[in-house]
Amino acid sequence: MPKRADLTEGGRGAFGRHVLPALLLAFVVLSASSVQAAPPASPTLTIHYVERRVERPTPLNNEPPIPDDEGLRGAELGLRDGNATGRFVGLSFALKPTVIEPGADLQAALAALARESGPLRFLVVNAPADDLLAIADAPETREAVTLNVGAPDVRLRDRDCRARLLHVLPSRDMLTDALAQLLLYKRWNRLLLVSGPGADDALYADALRKSAKKFGARIVAEASFDARGADLRDSALKEFALITRGPEHDVVAVADERAEFGANLVYNTASPRPVVGTQGLTPTAWGRPVEAWAAVQLQGRFAKLASRPMGAIDWAGWMAVHAVTEAATQLKSSDPAAIRDLLLSKKFEVGGFKGRALSFRPWNGQLRQPVFVLWPGAVVAAAPVEGFLHRRTELDTLGLDEPESACRAFGGNG
Amino acid sequence: MIFLRFFVGVALLMPLGAQAHEVYVSNERDNTVSVIDSATWEVTRTFPVGRRPRGLTFSKDGRRLFVCASDSDAVQVIDPDTGKLLHDLPSGEDPEQFSLAPDGKTLFIANENNATTTVVDADTRKVLAQIDVGIEPEGMAVSPDGKLAVTTSETTNMVHWIDTGTLQATDATPVGQRPRHAEFTRDGRRLWVSSEIGGTVAVIDVATRRVIETIGFEIKGISGDRIQPVGIALAEDGRSAFVALGPSDRVAVVDTESFKVKAYILVGRRVWHVAALPGGERLVTTNGVSGDVTVIDAGSLKAIRSIKVGRYPWGAAVRPVAGVRSAGAAE
Numbered sequence: 010m011p012k013r014a015d016l017t018e019g020g021r022g023a024f025g026r027h028v029l030p031a032l033l034l035a036f037v038v039l040s041a042s043s044v045q046a047a048p049p050a051s052p053t054l055t056i057h058y059v060e061r062r063v064e065r066p067t068p069l070n071n072e073p074p075i076p077d078d079e080g081l082r083g084a085e086l087g088l089r090d091g092n093a094t095g096r097f098v099g100l101s102f103a104l105k106p107t108v109i110e111p112g113a114d115l116q117a118a119l120a121a122l123a124r125e126s127g128p129l130r131f132l133v134v135n136a137p138a139d140d141l142l143a144i145a146d147a148p149e150t151r152e153a154v155t156l157n158v159g160a161p162d163v164r165l166r167d168r169d170c171r172a173r174l175l176h177v178l179p180s181r182d183m184l185t186d187a188l189a190q191l192l193l194y195k196r197w198n199r200l201l202l203v204s205g206p207g208a209d210d211a212l213y214a215d216a217l218r219k220s221a222k223k224f225g226a227r228i229v230a231e232a233s234f235d236a237r238g239a240d241l242r243d244s245a246l247k248e249f250a251l252i253t254r255g256p257e258h259d260v261v262a263v264a265d266e267r268a269e270f271g272a273n274l275v276y277n278t279a280s281p282r283p284v285v286g287t288q289g290l291t292p293t294a295w296g297r298p299v300e301a302w303a304a305v306q307l308q309g310r311f312a313k314l315a316s317r318p319m320g321a322i323d324w325a326g327w328m329a330v331h332a333v334t335e336a337a338t339q340l341k342s343s344d345p346a347a348i349r350d351l352l353l354s355k356k357f358e359v360g361g362f363k364g365r366a367l368s369f370r371p372w373n374g375q376l377r378q379p380v381f382v383l384w385p386g387a388v389v390a391a392a393p394v395e396g397f398l399h400r401r402t403e404l405d406t407l408g409l410d411e412p413e414s415a416c417r418a419f420g421g422n423g
Numbered sequence: 424m425i426f427l428r429f430f431v432g433v434a435l436l437m438p439l440g441a442q443a444h445e446v447y448v449s450n451e452r453d454n455t456v457s458v459i460d461s462a463t464w465e466v467t468r469t470f471p472v473g474r475r476p477r478g479l480t481f482s483k484d485g486r487r488l489f490v491c492a493s494d495s496d497a498v499q500v501i502d503p504d505t506g507k508l509l510h511d512l513p514s515g516e517d518p519e520q521f522s523l524a525p526d527g528k529t530l531f532i533a534n535e536n537n538a539t540t541t542v543v544d545a546d547t548r549k550v551l552a553q554i555d556v557g558i559e560p561e562g563m564a565v566s567p568d569g570k571l572a573v574t575t576s577e578t579t580n581m582v583h584w585i586d587t588g589t590l591q592a593t594d595a596t597p598v599g600q601r602p603r604h605a606e607f608t609r610d611g612r613r614l615w616v617s618s619e620i621g622g623t624v625a626v627i628d629v630a631t632r633r634v635i636e637t638i639g640f641e642i643k644g645i646s647g648d649r650i651q652p653v654g655i656a657l658a659e660d661g662r663s664a665f666v667a668l669g670p671s672d673r674v675a676v677v678d679t680e681s682f683k684v685k686a687y688i689l690v691g692r693r694v695w696h697v698a699a700l701p702g703g704e705r706l707v708t709t710n711g712v713s714g715d716v717t718v719i720d721a722g723s724l725k726a727i728r729s730i731k732v733g734r735y736p737w738g739a740a741v742r743p744v745a746g747v748r749s750a751g752a753a754e
Contacts, residue, residue: 093538093558094579097595303577303601306559309536338580339597360578360600360620364670365648403646 083323087330158325187392295324450733470506654696
């Protein structure tokens with residue numbers, strides 16, 4: 010019998026007397042559909058959620074820490090949604106989470122997982138780029154489709170791409186392209202760039218430079234800042250004023266992926282300029298203020314499940330599981346090979362509460378999608394921003410386009 | 424004698440064939456309903472309703488207005504003459520759209536937040552059943568013979584068929600991404616369903632519950648993903664379907680025989696729904712972003728007027744007048 014998601018929860022207590030017991034109703038639906046010659050129930054399809062836990066710095070300004078279950082809770086909601094839908098066509102899905110602690114042996118964990126669960130067919134992976142590649146290259150995943158929900162690295166969509174590795178999370182360059190489009194739209198063309206010391210910060214800064222060039226913005230000056238060894242609470246007022254003193258600029262762009270100082274740069278610049286980038290006005294796949302295109306529905310379901318707002322990686326986790334279950338539902342089949350083929354085919358389209366049909370780019374496996382540019386209070390814009398055109402779809406103005414990507418693993422292009 | 428004179432007087436005031444109608448429009452952000460007089464095309468009244476009003480419809484005699492106040496978790500029953508709330512109906516959580524059965528009292532309500540369809544007897548104000556359907560049910564329609572109800576679930580992407588006798592879901596038909604609205608043809612043989620993100624309208628054969636035609640749309644200079652079908656109104660003569668295409672700011676007119684698009688009519692911004700006035704000469708659209716209502720001339724297929732209403736107009740319903748057959752409301 011298909012799993013029954015959350016259909017018995019909430020909202021109907023007042024009418025309890027009139028409501029058939031949930032199980033009986035499920036039985037009625039099933040028996041009725043078998044009368045109507047619905048397809049026979051297929052075996053449950055298992056989706057694996059694999060996470061490499063990473064150490065994170067202590068929040069600087071008493072922000073809520075990044076939740077330990079970020080990503081996983083989204084995937085769980087995707088499972089509930091998938092089962093609520095799949096039952097109408099005799100499909101059921103399961104989610105099996107595996108968390109690999111920092112420093113633990115990834116290969117051994119994968120081998121154990123395969124021994125325990127049999128062949129791995131669908132993996133939703135929340136892990137840094139190197140771990141993600143190790144998973145995609147492991148013998149245990151030879152037959153699997155791996156969906157990346159945690160690594161924004163451009164190289165994974167470029168020379169380090171893999172066949173059967175799909176990227177649900179937007180890449181860094183999709184994010185910075187979205188930001189650059191909004192800045193251009195507003196004619197805030199001159200950027201003063203402040204970068205942190207991390208390798209990720211360097212990648213973000215690099216993506217920002219390329220996006221500025223792509224859309225015609227200009228980086229007028231660059232500075233680096235290392236928050237380590239300084240107590241920002243004492244020094245921010247003076248230090249940030251010093252490093253943001255420079256040629257005329259419209260915005261201060263910040264590349265600080267680990268959130269070590271960016272939040273403190275806001276309102277602390279030498280000139281009265283907005284801060285944009287990893288803090289301040291931020292491009293992201295998802296965030297708390299997103300409400301248009303029925304996003305409120307998804308936000309509400311997530312908040313009910315997780316008792317916290319949905320973040321970008323949560324959304325990617327939901328989206329990854331949703332894509333797999335939606336492909337199965339469209340096929341009315343739990344055959345992994347057929348689902349894989351549909352996911353990788355050009356005709357696959359899926360909704361994601363972003364106001365457009367989403368699909369995977371056939372040249373590098375990246376999910377095409379709008380990117381929100383927001384601050385914690387409100388969404389300022391959703392990119393592609395009006396006026397940025399592309400012959401195929403405006404969504405392809407964000408990130409690596411077909412001629413730019415060095416990915417050849419998907420074959421047939423380049 | 425006095426009564427007789429009164430009736431004659433009223434009859435003389437009514438021009439033959441061109442009866443004035445009242446169009447009721449729900450303003451989602453203002454929590455109000457605007458009333459438009461079709462004789463002057465002016466807003467004559469605006470009255471407050473519950474929070475985030477969306478679908479609205481009338482009782483057959485036009486004496487009661489039902490409004491889905493989705494954020495108030497209620498279906499409100501309102502006296503259209505005074506705008507006063509008569510009472511609430513139990514509606515289940517987050518009622519989005521609804522459809523009144525031909526018996527005039529059974530209301531089928533789509534509960535967007537909790538994947539159910541609530542069936543309410545509007546006379547006794549009792550819940551008859553809550554039926555499990557797919558995620559985010561929204562579109563709701565009852566067949567002209569009253570035997571079938573359908574709801575569309577926006578994330579499950581299916582049309583769910585409900586037997587109104589047993590009040591059970593009996594089957595589901597997959598359609599394009601994010602199905603939002605369903606409309607039976609007057610003969611009850613076909614069901615038209617819009618898919619907002621899929622960008623298509625499916626025409627389903629009701630007997631077999633299979634999609635027999637999927638209609639796509641193409642507008643020069645508008646990217647395909649801005650074409651997002653939501654509301655559908657089927658013309659009284661059965662020959663045309665009017666489909667609201669969301670952020671493309673257009674209404675498509677589809678030939679119901681060939682399924683070809685005959686025209687695209689430019690209306691206001693983000694057009695949600697379309698409603699036809701009795702007689703078939705005029706239709707109105709609700710334009711969410713521009714906050715207005717467009718009047719369409721069905722003969723020339725042109726927009727002839729726009730009327731400012733409240734913020735985010737969403738649904739429109741034409742109040743039935745005694746003795747005149749209702750053109751059906753767009754929820």
